[in-house]
Amino acid sequence: MTDNDTPSPSRRSLLGWGGAGLALGAAAAGGAVAMARPDDESPPNASTAVPFHGPHQAGIATPVQDRLHFAAFDVTTDDREEFVQLLKDWTQAARRMTAGHPVGDGAYGGLPEAPPDDTGEALGLKPSRLTLTIGFGPSLFEKFDLADRRPDALVDLPKFAGDALDKNRSGGDLCVQACADDPQVAVHAIRNLARIGFGKVVIRWSQLGFGKTSSTTPEAQTPRNLMGFKDGTRNIAGTETDRLRKFVWASEKDGPRWMAGGSYLVARRIRMHIETWDRTSLQEQEDIFGRDKGEGAPVGKAKERDEPFLKAMKPDAHVRLAHPDANHGATILRRGYSFTDGTDGLGRLDAGLFFLAYQRDVREGFIPIQRNLATDALNEYIQHVGSALFAIPPGVRDKDDWWGRTLFSEEA
Amino acid sequence: MTDNDTPSPSRRSLLGWGGAGLALGAAAAGGAVAMARPDDESPPNASTAVPFHGPHQAGIATPVQDRLHFAAFDVTTDDREEFVQLLKDWTQAARRMTAGHPVGDGAYGGLPEAPPDDTGEALGLKPSRLTLTIGFGPSLFEKFDLADRRPDALVDLPKFAGDALDKNRSGGDLCVQACADDPQVAVHAIRNLARIGFGKVVIRWSQLGFGKTSSTTPEAQTPRNLMGFKDGTRNIAGTETDRLRKFVWASEKDGPRWMAGGSYLVARRIRMHIETWDRTSLQEQEDIFGRDKGEGAPVGKAKERDEPFLKAMKPDAHVRLAHPDANHGATILRRGYSFTDGTDGLGRLDAGLFFLAYQRDVREGFIPIQRNLATDALNEYIQHVGSALFAIPPGVRDKDDWWGRTLFSEEA
Numbered sequence: 001m002t003d004n005d006t007p008s009p010s011r012r013s014l015l016g017w018g019g020a021g022l023a024l025g026a027a028a029a030g031g032a033v034a035m036a037r038p039d040d041e042s043p044p045n046a047s048t049a050v051p052f053h054g055p056h057q058a059g060i061a062t063p064v065q066d067r068l069h070f071a072a073f074d075v076t077t078d079d080r081e082e083f084v085q086l087l088k089d090w091t092q093a094a095r096r097m098t099a100g101h102p103v104g105d106g107a108y109g110g111l112p113e114a115p116p117d118d119t120g121e122a123l124g125l126k127p128s129r130l131t132l133t134i135g136f137g138p139s140l141f142e143k144f145d146l147a148d149r150r151p152d153a154l155v156d157l158p159k160f161a162g163d164a165l166d167k168n169r170s171g172g173d174l175c176v177q178a179c180a181d182d183p184q185v186a187v188h189a190i191r192n193l194a195r196i197g198f199g200k201v202v203i204r205w206s207q208l209g210f211g212k213t214s215s216t217t218p219e220a221q222t223p224r225n226l227m228g229f230k231d232g233t234r235n236i237a238g239t240e241t242d243r244l245r246k247f248v249w250a251s252e253k254d255g256p257r258w259m260a261g262g263s264y265l266v267a268r269r270i271r272m273h274i275e276t277w278d279r280t281s282l283q284e285q286e287d288i289f290g291r292d293k294g295e296g297a298p299v300g301k302a303k304e305r306d307e308p309f310l311k312a313m314k315p316d317a318h319v320r321l322a323h324p325d326a327n328h329g330a331t332i333l334r335r336g337y338s339f340t341d342g343t344d345g346l347g348r349l350d351a352g353l354f355f356l357a358y359q360r361d362v363r364e365g366f367i368p369i370q371r372n373l374a375t376d377a378l379n380e381y382i383q384h385v386g387s388a389l390f391a392i393p394p395g396v397r398d399k400d401d402w403w404g405r406t407l408f409s410e411e412a
Numbered sequence: 413m414t415d416n417d418t419p420s421p422s423r424r425s426l427l428g429w430g431g432a433g434l435a436l437g438a439a440a441a442g443g444a445v446a447m448a449r450p451d452d453e454s455p456p457n458a459s460t461a462v463p464f465h466g467p468h469q470a471g472i473a474t475p476v477q478d479r480l481h482f483a484a485f486d487v488t489t490d491d492r493e494e495f496v497q498l499l500k501d502w503t504q505a506a507r508r509m510t511a512g513h514p515v516g517d518g519a520y521g522g523l524p525e526a527p528p529d530d531t532g533e534a535l536g537l538k539p540s541r542l543t544l545t546i547g548f549g550p551s552l553f554e555k556f557d558l559a560d561r562r563p564d565a566l567v568d569l570p571k572f573a574g575d576a577l578d579k580n581r582s583g584g585d586l587c588v589q590a591c592a593d594d595p596q597v598a599v600h601a602i603r604n605l606a607r608i609g610f611g612k613v614v615i616r617w618s619q620l621g622f623g624k625t626s627s628t629t630p631e632a633q634t635p636r637n638l639m640g641f642k643d644g645t646r647n648i649a650g651t652e653t654d655r656l657r658k659f660v661w662a663s664e665k666d667g668p669r670w671m672a673g674g675s676y677l678v679a680r681r682i683r684m685h686i687e688t689w690d691r692t693s694l695q696e697q698e699d700i701f702g703r704d705k706g707e708g709a710p711v712g713k714a715k716e717r718d719e720p721f722l723k724a725m726k727p728d729a730h731v732r733l734a735h736p737d738a739n740h741g742a743t744i745l746r747r748g749y750s751f752t753d754g755t756d757g758l759g760r761l762d763a764g765l766f767f768l769a770y771q772r773d774v775r776e777g778f779i780p781i782q783r784n785l786a787t788d789a790l791n792e793y794i795q796h797v798g799s800a801l802f803a804i805p806p807g808v809r810d811k812d813d814w815w816g817r818t819l820f821s822e823e824a
């Protein structure tokens with residue numbers, strides 16, 4: 001048995017195949033262990049593993065990784081025991097994958113007559129700062145006698161002006177957000193969780209994000225969204241412990257107790273009318289955001305990081321309406337990604353922003369801000385087509401802990 | 413006017429915004445030029461630009477980049493002049509984007525009352541080895557009086573056993589393959605070409621590939637496909653001039669003359685039945701390919717690069733059936749990518765291999781091999797759902813040349 005908690009410098013160690021190699025004999029002799037060749041094409045820091053254990057789940061305050069695979073699942077089992085076991089199995093798999101190991105260890109599944117424990121496509125890839133973050137949707141609390149454990153903050157989101165939500169891209173009993181600097185690592189993780197969950201959960205919808213649109217590290221270059229603007233300039237930094245405590249982490253006194261150290265995630269699939277946007281003048285584009293396109297500076301200011309002067313912006317400018325000063329201080333941590341999912345029936349790119357926002361309470365975060373955005377000039381160019389809300393339980397503390405333990409095992 | 417041919421070390425130079433900054437006055441003063449901050453998160457070599465000019469188009473023998481955005485377009489204009497002008501405009505945009513510059517230069521489009529020349533989301537990103545490769549589909553030759561210029565090798569692909577082709581993911585008058593180490597750079601390129609083509613061409617379908625499944629640099633680590641196997645082990649290397657000449661580049665004597673230095677591309681969207689595959693035993697998986705999963709060695713051999721001994725494999729093993737020895741020497745250059753496009757209506761990942769193969773003549777490349785794969789054991793786990801074929805014209809020679817010039821301007 002290997003130590004699952006030690007981040008590996010490389011998935012190349014092929015732990016999962018070690019046993020297989022022995023069992024296979026001739027075919028694998030001398031060949032079951034891949035060479036640890038230096039790979040010139042992998043990004044720097046790719047060898048880094050983000051610690052899985054902690055008071056909060058990783059993937060929220062963690063510096064935003066480049067790529068995303070997000071999956072919403074529905075629970076298909078009625079058996080609470082079975083579901084709890086799945087959460088334990090998922091936790092163990094997540095622990096291994098985020099450390100750069102394949103699911104399972106050499107002692108299992110390496111037998112030729114059994115399916116491998118790990119699907120294998122991430123072997124040879126670095127941990128790539130993979131984080132896996134689990135969430136529980138409102139509908140989960142209708143199952144397994146959980147009704148009285150549902151947090152008050154896990155409201156049903158109201159209908160917002162302009163919503164055109166597709167049921168097939170909305171909701172879900174569970175979610176897993178996989179972020180990594182290598183998309184293959186993120187895709188591998190979701191797929192292996194889905195596989196472990198076979199017969200107990202089924203993927204309801206999933207979303208690939210090819211480029212981050214937010215940063216939680218102010219010193220890094222701010223990424224640009226598909227409208228070409230720097231996005232995530234004013235965000236909560238992963239190092240701002242005070243603001244995280246104030247705006248992101250649910251506390252014991254917020255209730256319920258099982259959520260202490262957790263957070264709430266709003267996911268919105270926001271389609272952009274790219275073709276219309278691309279025919280809009282630079283001036284109008286800049287007016288819409290209240291920032292200039294090249295530098296990202298607020299209207300009337302010179303630098304991206306200068307404090308926005310809201311009154312210099314048009315009354316319907318996005319930043320003016322989204323800013324905490326316009327929302328009684330409401331503040332969220334944004335962690336969205338750009339997507340393109342081919343083309344729609346009209347030859348237009350199905351592209352936009354997969355918006356992800358973490359907050360301590362949606363009633364004091366996303367909801368008031370999104371309500372205030374009803375008059376946003378940006379609305380002419382976007383449409384919210386998917387929506388989901390999840391309670392993000394606290395972190396997994398150590399190797400005996402598991403995702404959701406506080407919900408399923410602790411006193412209310 | 414800047415020199416478009418000089419690869420820029422960084423898109424950060426923001427050439428496209430230079431003029432805008434001046435025109436915008438106060439809002440942009442001192443702010444129009446983004447800082448060239450070192451970006452710790454960008455991959456190594458990302459600063460490299462692949463030369464756009466040459467006897468062959470880049471993106472074929474070029475070492476395979478990590479990510480793909482592939483688009484098939486239909487032509488909507490009847491006006492040959494207009495279409496030729498589009499090809500010239502695209503060439504110029506491609507020249508700039510592959511060098512890491514935005515589309516257009518500071519002298520145009522930076523005016524606040526005009527839409528920007530470039531959509532902007534790749535500003536600040538490195539060239540990321542972007543290549544753009546154009547192709548002409550059979551249906552293009554039914555337009556613009558081109559019928560007699562259609563190459564004999566540009567056949568209509570026959571129907572193959574097991575094909576379940578979706579018209580909405582097949583065909584196209586034109587294609588552009590964008591490969592880059594950063595997906596945002598590839599997506600940006602396709603989108604800007606689509607935008608320049610507005611009113612003249614429309615995207616018919618497009619495909620994002622999140623991970624390469626082939627390598628054309630044998631010294632690099634072989635990537636793994638979504639079945640977890642190393643893919644692209646036996647491929648034509650970008651440095652094998654002789655084999656490229658023999659199997660990939662169309663020659664003058666193949667005819668037509670305008671195709672000399674070009675190639676033919678087969679694109680197949682191959683869906684994998686991932687969930688079924690994942691429940692298959694390791695032994696069966698290895699039998700199906702005729703290689704072991706950990707190392708990628710052929711049956712009975714120890715190392716990935718060992719020569720396959722076909723007779724040691726099951727008669728229906730993929731490698732045994734696809735190998736040149738089983739196909740009268742037929743050899744293709746594979747350059748495919750893994751895809752995941754969310755989930756289908758049944759909660760299964762819509763994932764697989766976007767297969768791309770280049771060859772001198774499909775009648776001596778893809779067609780015989782694919783016919784021979786009719787009895788492939790792999791067929792139980794895959795389905796071809798999209799198909800397209802394109803004639804890839806020769807490279808753009810210099811700054812006065814343009815994509816398709818030999819087709820549209822030279823004698824037959």
Ligand code: HEM
Nearest residue numbers: 225229230231232233234270319322323324353369370382
């Ligand atoms: C496609 C949709 C959207 C786009 C393209 C977009 C883009 C932007 C951009 C470019 C900025 C300025 C730079 C920055 O500070 O990050 C910004 C700021 C912001 N956006 Fe959005 N946004 C979108 C949707 C939303 C939604 C749905 C919300 C929340 C309901 C939101 C909340 C915010 C907030 C809170 C700020 C920071 C305001 C400030 O403190 O100055 N955005 N957004």
Ligand code: HEM
Nearest residue numbers: 637641642643644645646682731734735736765781782794
């Ligand atoms: C999802 C579908 C496919 C998968 C997963 C797949 C996978 C593989 C794998 C793992 C190998 C062995 C390693 C290597 O040499 O690259 C291979 C070899 C090969 N495949 Fe495929 N393949 C697929 C479809 C195709 C198709 C459609 C063709 C052509 C019609 C093809 C042609 C070849 C060739 C020519 C080889 C090299 C054989 C040799 O020279 O040993 N493959 N494939």
